[in-house]
Structure formats: structure tokens, C-alpha cells
Amino acid sequence: MVAIADSVPKPVARFRFILDRRNVLGSIMIAPAILYVLLLVGVPFLMAVYYSLSAYTIYDPSWSFVGLANFEDVVQDPVFQQTLYNTFIFTFGSQMLGLILGKFGALVLLRPFPGRKFVRALVILPWAVPIALATVAWQWMFDSLYSVINWTLIALGVVTRSQAPNWLGTPHLAMLSVIVVNAWRFFPFAIVIFLAGITAVPQDVLDAATVDGAGFWRRNYQIIMPMILPIVAIGLVFGIVFTFTDLSIVFLMTMGGPVGATSVLGFAGFQTGIVSGDVSHGAAISLFMLPVLFIVVVAMLRFIRRREV
Amino acid sequence: MPRGTLTKALQETSFYGAVAFFFVLSAFPFYWMVITSFKTNGDLYNVSNTPFWFNDPPTLEHFRYLFEKTLFVRWLLNSLIIGVCVTAITLVTALPAAYSLARMTGRNGEALGIGIFLTYLVPPTLLFLPLSRVMAGLGLQNSMWSLVVVYPTFTIPFCTWLLMGFFKALPVEIEEAAIVDGCNLFGAFVKMAIPLSLPGILTVVIFTFTLTLQEFVYALTFISASDQKPITLGVATDLIRGDVFYWGEIMAGALIASIPVAIAYNLFLDRFISGITGGAVK
Numbered sequence: 001m002v003a004i005a006d007s008v009p010k011p012v013a014r015f016r017f018i019l020d021r022r023n024v025l026g027s028i029m030i031a032p033a034i035l036y037v038l039l040l041v042g043v044p045f046l047m048a049v050y051y052s053l054s055a056y057t058i059y060d061p062s063w064s065f066v067g068l069a070n071f072e073d074v075v076q077d078p079v080f081q082q083t084l085y086n087t088f089i090f091t092f093g094s095q096m097l098g099l100i101l102g103k104f105g106a107l108v109l110l111r112p113f114p115g116r117k118f119v120r121a122l123v124i125l126p127w128a129v130p131i132a133l134a135t136v137a138w139q140w141m142f143d144s145l146y147s148v149i150n151w152t153l154i155a156l157g158v159v160t161r162s163q164a165p166n167w168l169g170t171p172h173l174a175m176l177s178v179i180v181v182n183a184w185r186f187f188p189f190a191i192v193i194f195l196a197g198i199t200a201v202p203q204d205v206l207d208a209a210t211v212d213g214a215g216f217w218r219r220n221y222q223i224i225m226p227m228i229l230p231i232v233a234i235g236l237v238f239g240i241v242f243t244f245t246d247l248s249i250v251f252l253m254t255m256g257g258p259v260g261a262t263s264v265l266g267f268a269g270f271q272t273g274i275v276s277g278d279v280s281h282g283a284a285i286s287l288f289m290l291p292v293l294f295i296v297v298v299a300m301l302r303f304i305r306r307r308e309v
Numbered sequence: 310m311p312r313g314t315l316t317k318a319l320q321e322t323s324f325y326g327a328v329a330f331f332f333v334l335s336a337f338p339f340y341w342m343v344i345t346s347f348k349t350n351g352d353l354y355n356v357s358n359t360p361f362w363f364n365d366p367p368t369l370e371h372f373r374y375l376f377e378k379t380l381f382v383r384w385l386l387n388s389l390i391i392g393v394c395v396t397a398i399t400l401v402t403a404l405p406a407a408y409s410l411a412r413m414t415g416r417n418g419e420a421l422g423i424g425i426f427l428t429y430l431v432p433p434t435l436l437f438l439p440l441s442r443v444m445a446g447l448g449l450q451n452s453m454w455s456l457v458v459v460y461p462t463f464t465i466p467f468c469t470w471l472l473m474g475f476f477k478a479l480p481v482e483i484e485e486a487a488i489v490d491g492c493n494l495f496g497a498f499v500k501m502a503i504p505l506s507l508p509g510i511l512t513v514v515i516f517t518f519t520l521t522l523q524e525f526v527y528a529l530t531f532i533s534a535s536d537q538k539p540i541t542l543g544v545a546t547d548l549i550r551g552d553v554f555y556w557g558e559i560m561a562g563a564l565i566a567s568i569p570v571a572i573a574y575n576l577f578l579d580r581f582i583s584g585i586t587g588g589a590v591k
Binding site for chain 2: 266286301
């Protein structure tokens with residue numbers, strides 16, 4: 001008895017003992033990752049919630065609790081209402097356009113043709129290249145004076161130089177421009193998602209359908225589409241989350257202008273919270289993203305669960 | 310001409326028309342970057358010139374200006390340092406976490422894995438306000454090291470998820486054999502699992518690096534000092550004097566920063582896709 005009790009408490013032995021216990025070691029190995037994420041995502045998130053309920057600014061860092069007053073201020077502000085509306089238009093418009101381009105692009109790239117690999121590599125670029133840099137290129141293409149798009153329109157005789165559109169300086173055109181750039185950025189991702197889904201559909205299922213008399217469109221919409229829906233849904237979750245919360249495209253191309261016509265939630269939160277230093281109102285604006293994010297994430301979890309069943 | 314041939318010809322034409330459309334749509338902005346960065350200013354800012362090709366001979370003036378008169382090299386270096394540090398932090402935390410999740414049995418492991426992955430979807434625009442206060446508290450305001458601290462918040466979840474797939478594909482028997490040969494469990498991880506998943510680790514290194522290069526929101530929020538900016542932020546915001554955009558220099562800088570990311574993505578695309586779709590396609 002005594003001899004056994006003596007031999008156990010050696011430090012080295014205890015250490016080895018931990019390294020051999022599956023569940024203990026497992027927890028130790030996963031701890032740093034979880035701790036990092038908790039400290040720098042979880043805690044800031046709670047801070048954001050608290051800021052939105054307080055009167056905190058960078059000039060007056062008082063943590064006094066003001067309840068929902070910030071949210072009331074924000075909701076009653078017509079500029080904010082415009083921003084919220086813009087965010088939905090921006091998200092919906094660019095996701096629709098991106099999905100349509102993605103579906104067609106996938107159909108095109110599915111068929112073998114000379115140079116397909118090269119075209120596929122090029123098509124990935126809009127999504128791969130840092131969006132801020134691509135946006136700057138688009139901004140230059142939309143330039144009020146030296147726009148290559150306008151130059152082409154003028155050369156084709158569609159418009160004259162005096163009537164040439166000022167893409168980023170006219171409210172509706174500016175919204176259209178940021179939507180196009182965002183759709184352009186996401187469509188390669190949509191193509192890749194569609195391609196991955198379509199190639200995963202078993203060939204014998206399609207053959208059986210063809211034998212039973214299903215034509216191209218019928219195979220497309222009654223067999224392929226339902227089968228790839230889960231993976232398309234996951235892709236769409238990414239698209240919606242990153243578009244609904246985006247800041248960079250609007251910041252670089254229009255600065256929310258002209259007169260707030262392209263201001264979106266992320267941009268408004270940045271302007272109020274960082275540029276003006278009104279942290280509490282900025283946090284309140286940002287938190288308006290939460291309901292949409294929540295719905296999207298719940299939808300995604302349901303899809304993942306359905307996959308498992 | 311028989312009707313079938315005509316239909317066929319029409320189909321072929323519309324198909325190649327579609328190919329051409331996608332080709333131009335994807336490539337034109339980059340073609341525009343290239344041509345702008347090599348044009349002389351006199352050529353760029355003359356609306357009567359045909360913009361699609363060189364009217365004056367191409368010039369390296371913009372690249373020379375970029376490297377000699379701006380902080381471009383400094384931004385390049387900053388991005389490199391940030392990328393290396395973030396990759397190191399990510400590997401050290403995500404590798405063991407992913408292994409642990411992959412070997413966890415039952416519903417807990419799965420739920421924890423999905424939970425970690427969902428944090429990848431928490432947008433920067435929700436967290437930048439509190440995080441900028443945290444950075445101020447840490448004394449990292451206006452310093453590129455703030456990005457080294459913050460970027461792992463999205464690279465760790467992403468890479469843990471990606472690596473989890475790789476470790477799941479490794480047969481448990483290999484580690485059991487190592488344990489029978491006298492390794493402890495941790496030793497089996499270090500000596501067997503890590504070397505066998507080197508392709509996965511390489512993928513994660515590449516993607517961590519590209520994710521840090523692509524990030525813009527945190528960089529914009531935390532850093533206003535020119536010499537602390539990473540390359541994306543520097544090129545997009547620092548080559549403007551007052552109202553004057555240095556388009557030649559901006560496009561040259563964007564081109565240089567884009568090329569490595571474009572290559573990396575094309576090489577590792579399939580792994581990226583199977584990563585984010587959680588192996589839904591196999």
C-alpha cells in the first residue's frame with residue numbers, strides 16, 4: 001500500500017498520465033482555440049451589446065446605462081431607415097445577380113471546350129483577388145471623366161459625352177454600381193458551388209431519368225436542383241452574411257453617397273462609431289445586423305442537420 | 310441547309326458567346342489594372358485616346374514611383390509579417406483543436422466543430438467597435454500588431470474546420486500502432502498525425518495567408534498611420550493626395566498584391582470548397 005502511494009506523485013509520471021487520457025488531452029488540445037475565440041469574439045460581442053445600451057463615446061467613456069435609448073434614436077433617424085433599406089436592396093440585388101451568373105457560368109463550364117481550364121482559372125479571379133483592390137479597379141472603370149465604360153458607350157453612339165452617365169454620382173446608378181461589383185465578386189464562388197454540387201449528382205440517377213424521358217430542363221430543375229439545394233444553401237449563407245455586413249465596397253466606391261443613397265449598415269456603423277467616435281450609436285446600428293444573421297445561421301444549421309439524417 | 314444543322318450552329322454560337330461573356334466579365338477589370346499601370350499619364354488622362362491599348366509606348370514610371378516614392382515596400386513587408394505571425398498563431402491553436410475534434414466521438418465533437426465554424430461567420434462590422442477599444446486598451450492602437458491579434462479570430466475557426474476534415478480522413482489505426490510502439494497519445498499526434506496531414510497543413514498555411522491579405526475592414530478600422538498599413542489598405546487608401554487619385558500607381562500596386570493570391574486560389578480551390586461545404590460534396 002505504502003509503496004504504491006509513494007510512487008504515484010512523481011511529476012513526470014502525472015504528466016504522462018494526462019497525455020494518455022483521451023478525454024483530458026482532448027480538452028487541453030482544444031482549449032487554446034476556444035479561449036482565443038471566446039476572448040476576441042465572444043467578449044467583444046457582449047461589449048458591443050453593452051455599448052449599444054450605454055452612453056459610451058470615445059470622448060466620454062462613461063458606461064452609464066441608457067436602456068434602449070440609442071436604438072430609439074437610430075430607428076427614428078430617416079437616414080438610418082434609408083440605410084437599412086439600402087442594405088436589403090444591396091444584399092438581395094447582388095445575391096440574385098450573383099446566383100444567376102453563377103448558375104449560367106456553371107452550365108457553361110460544365111461542357112468541355114478548348115481552353116476550359118484557362119477560362120475556369122480566370123473566372124475564379126474576381127473572388128480570389130482582395131476585394132478592396134478589385135473595387136479600386138472598378139472605381140477607376142466608373143470614373144466620372146475617364147470611365148472606360150462611358151468611353152465605349154460614346155464610341156458605340158449610345159450616348160453623347162455630355163449625357164454620359166455619372167455612375168457613382170447619381171443615386172440609382174451608384175446603387176446599381178455597388179450591386180454589380182458585389183455580384184461580380186461573388187459569382188465565381190456561386191459557379192464553384194454549383195459545379196461542386198452538380199458533379200456530385202450520381203450519373204446513374206441522371207441516366208435513369210433520361211431513360212424515363214426527362215429532357216435537359218427537367219433533369220436540371222427536378223433532379224439536379226433539389227439534390228444540390230443543401231450545398232447551394234450553404235453557399236448562399238456565406239454570400240448573404242458577407243454582403244449584408246459588408247463595408248469595403250461601399251466605403252471605397254461611393255463613401256455611402258451620393259447623399260446616403262448607397263449607405264449600408266456596416267458603413268453607417270463605421271461612420272458613426274469609428275469616424276465620429278459615437279461608439280454607442282455605432283454599436284446600435286451594427287447590432288441591427290443580428291436578426292438577419294441569426295435567421296441565416298439557423299437556416300444553415302437546419303440544412304446541416306438534414307444532411308446528417 | 311437542313312434545320313438540324315442550323316439549330317446546332319446557333320447553339321454553338323450562343324455557347325461560345327456565353328464563354329466569351331464570362332471571360333470578359335471576369336478578366337476585364339484585371340486587364341484594366343495591367344494596362345493602366347503601364348500607361349503614361351498623358352495617355353491615361355486623354356479622353357480622345359482609345360483606352361483599350363497603348364497610344365504612347367508603355368512605361369514603368371508608375372512602378373518606379375510606387376517603389377521609390379511611396380511606402381509600398383513597407384506595406385508589402387507589413388503584410389508579410391502579419392501573414393507569417395497570424396499563420397503561426399493559427400497553426401499552433403488550430404492543429405491540436407482540429408485533431409481533438411476529429412477524434413472526439415459522438416454528438417459533442419460535431420456540435421463543437423459547428424460552433425467553432427459558425428464564429429467564422431461573425432462579421433467584422435459587428436465586432437470592430439469593441440475590438441478597436443480593446444486594441445486601444447492593449448496599447449496597439451494604430452499599430453499593425455493589432456491585426457496580428459485580431460486576424461486569428463477568423464483564421465482559427467476556418468482552419469480548424471478545414472483541418473478537421475483532413476484528420477478525420479486519417480485512419481485511427483495508424484495512431485494506435487504508434488501507441489502500441491510506446492508513444493503516448495500526444496506523441497502519436499505529433500509524430501504520426503501531423504506529418505501525415507502535411508498537405509492539409511500546407512492548404513491551411515496558404516489560406517491563412519490569403520485571408521490576411523484579403524481582409525480590409527479591421528485594417529481600415531484600426532490603422533490610420535501610413536507606415537503601419539498592410540498592402541491592401543495602403544494601396545486602396547494611401548495613394549490619394551487630397552482629391553487626386555494616382556491611378557497608375559494604384560493599379561500597379563493592386564496588380565502586384567493580387568497576383569500571388571490569384572495563383573494560390575487557383576492551386577488550392579478544390580480543398581477550399583470541400584472545406585467550407587463541410588465535406589457535403591464527396
